[in-house]
Amino acid sequence: MPITLLDPADYRRMPWKNGGGTTTEIALAPLPATLPGGAGRFLWRVSIADVAQAGPFSAFSGYERLIAVVEGAGMRLTVDGVPATVRHRAPAFRFSGDAVVDCALLDGPIRDFNLIVDRAQAEGRLDLVPAGGSVAVPEGGVALVHALDGGVTLHIADGRMADGEVRVPAGWTARLDAMACTVVPEPGAHAVVAVVTASQEAGGR
Known part of the structure; x- marks a missing residue:
């Protein structure tokens, strides 16, 4: 998945x-x-x-x-x-x-x-996304999107997702494998986005 x-x-x-x-x-x-x-x-x-x-x-x-x-x-x-x-x-x-x-x-x-x-074996980045903001997640690597203080919507830029959106409830985390998206917190919510790009050897690809 x-x-x-x-x-x-x-x-x-x-x-x-x-x-x-x-x-x-x-x-x-x-x-x-x-x-x-x-x-x-x-x-x-x-x-x-x-x-x-x-x-x-x-x-x-x-x-x-x-x-x-x-x-x-x-x-x-x-x-x-x-x-x-x-x-x-x-x-x-x-x-x-x-x-x-x-x-x-x-x-x-x-x-x-x-x-x-x-x-x-890898490189990482960590972004905090406030309410009213957004951040783009690249297609490569693995991304973990954690919802703080409320829900977060993921706008998926990928034909594999029919509806194009996924909601992450407060306290939950979405893991995306090689999938691009835009992270948008709901009003009053915040998100934390961790992105890891692994080397080919470590990633097994």
């Missing part, structure tokens, strides 16, 4: 690698074990984390990370000694999963949206 709706009931809640909290995993693409270093690794992962206190980030060696604050004021990061502030619904912040990262909250707990990509 070129498009799949992911039910929040199927998301996986799990502890952080460093034991300091929990993450809700929306979707993950494992790397084929036949690839060098593929066993036990993933090509990409999309998740949401609830951060209630200051502390270090887990290390993800060999990965690129993109993070956006979707609830709460934001956080102040120190990435390999360099400060960076990630505020509420500001553009996604990109950093290396190999970096030593510490987090301090600006004004209480936050929720953040995360895309983690194996940098040797």
